[in-house]
């Protein structure tokens with residue numbers, strides 16, 4: 001029987017308690033998203049509009065064929081960082097269709113510190129380009145930026161993943177036939193000038209658009225030459241004299257229309273890699289997820305209850321159901337796309353790790369994308385398990401996760417701790433996309449355990465010097481460690497630093513997975529297995 005049978009009791013006090021708690025978390029998430037979507041200060045927005053410009057999210061909306069089937073990357077990046085709070089990192093990144101072509105729109109928000117690049121802005125721009133490269137998405141750059149944030153230059157300039165890497169990535173993608181289109185809708189200064197300059201085709205807007213390697217301030221400071229920004233690098237100059245831009249637009253709308261028109265001529269047909277079926281809604285209501293997920297991450301529940309609310313018709317073709325039961329593996333369809341699912345149902349033992357590695361090989365053989373539903377406290381520990389070789393069995397799973405070539409998508413639906421994060425395709429294992437639920441927690445281990453470990457180390461040091469650790473000091477030490485882990489384990493802390501691609505409402509999981517799966521299909525990936533060796 002493939003249909004998952006739900007044993008959920010919606011009337012139980014646990015369900016109601018969980019439901020209310022998740023509702024509260026989602027409402028907090030929506031509030032944070034609403035706030036960052038406003039962008040910069042009221043004054044900055046007024047100034048922007050007065051210049052006849054559209055606000056950044058209006059620009060993106062105007063470009064998209066269909067606002068519903070798009071995926072935003074890093075909406076909460078830059079939130080409450082240690083030194084500053086930068087709404088959406090001053091850069092909006094949205095994947096969707098433009099003129100029928102799957103594209104990523106990377107757009108500066110000039111109302112946030114003139115659209116200048118903080119370290120997190122560079123990181124977000126590079127992550128967006130990485131997504132474009134891995135999924136063959138046309139890149140649309142909506143440029144409106146003062147370039148490097150000069151207060152932050154050490155964090156953005158010289159390293160491998162600095163500002164310069166943006167232009168490198170653009171060149172590499174262009175060489176692979178991935179379109180690079182820019183519209184200069186505002187300032188585009190210094191290093192930033194390479195964005196339109198490195199693009200396949202570039203548009204510039206009258207009066208507002210400027211492109212120059214050194215702006216009027218810099219030219220005056222360096223050479224004493226006095227000029228205004230239009231004389232130095234305005235739309236007229238670049239579309240008639242320098243040839244840096246290919247098209248002149250009267251305003252934002254005309255520039256955005258030109259992008260749509262350019263994308264109609266890229267001669268591209270999306271490949272069909274998967275044997276798709278008609279999408280069928282799950283049998284069970286997705287809203288139940290709120291009541292299923294316990295408020296305490298340590299509490300165990302059957303992850304099939306979640307799977308049944310995400311996959312088509314709530315059907316799972318389960319693999320090795322009764323073996324290695326702390327990992328659920330099986331094939332299903334999501335919005336009509338076939339997928340292999342690996343979902344945690346407890347800590348990883350040797351058996352569950354081996355089962356996971358075996359299942360990943362099946363997905364690779366059949367070219368089926370993999371979904372990881374991550375809720376993991378780690379691998380099992382202890383003498384008995386070390387003796388049995390948990391380290392090498394776990395390594396097999398980590399190896400399979402690392403080297404499998406089909407698209408992987410990870411959703412952190414609960415805890416993401418220790419090596420469990422690796423085995424279940426955490427950020428370092430290059431999932432094409434990684435999203436988190438607002439109840440999730442991510443850290444090397446739980447705060448309580450970390451406090452105990454560090455206190456035990458410190459206590460040994462103190463006693464080896466012949467002293468005794470005062471109980472009050474020990475408690476206060478342990479509390480401070482727990483609090484630090486609590487803060488740093490928050491999904492907001494992670495998302496602000498782009499350790500994920502965004503925090504999502506669990507109710508949106510199915511549609512986000514469906515859209516993401518569709519975006520991954522732009523690549524025709526060849527098998528990389530060995531052929532037959534004639535021995």
Ligand code: COA
Pocket residue numbers: 110112113114115116145146147148149150151187189190191215217218
């Ligand atoms: N580094 C750090 N901060 C910068 C900055 C930069 N390159 N450019 C602008 N800012 C800050 C401003 O200090 C201001 O901060 P505040 O809100 O705290 O006062 C904010 O960004 C907005 O700048 P402002 O000049 O008021 O906005 P604007 O829309 O009129 O002009 C620019 C925006 C980007 C066109 C203009 O500020 C400019 O030309 N900046 C210098 C760009 C430059 O030379 N960059 C060199 C990169 S290598």
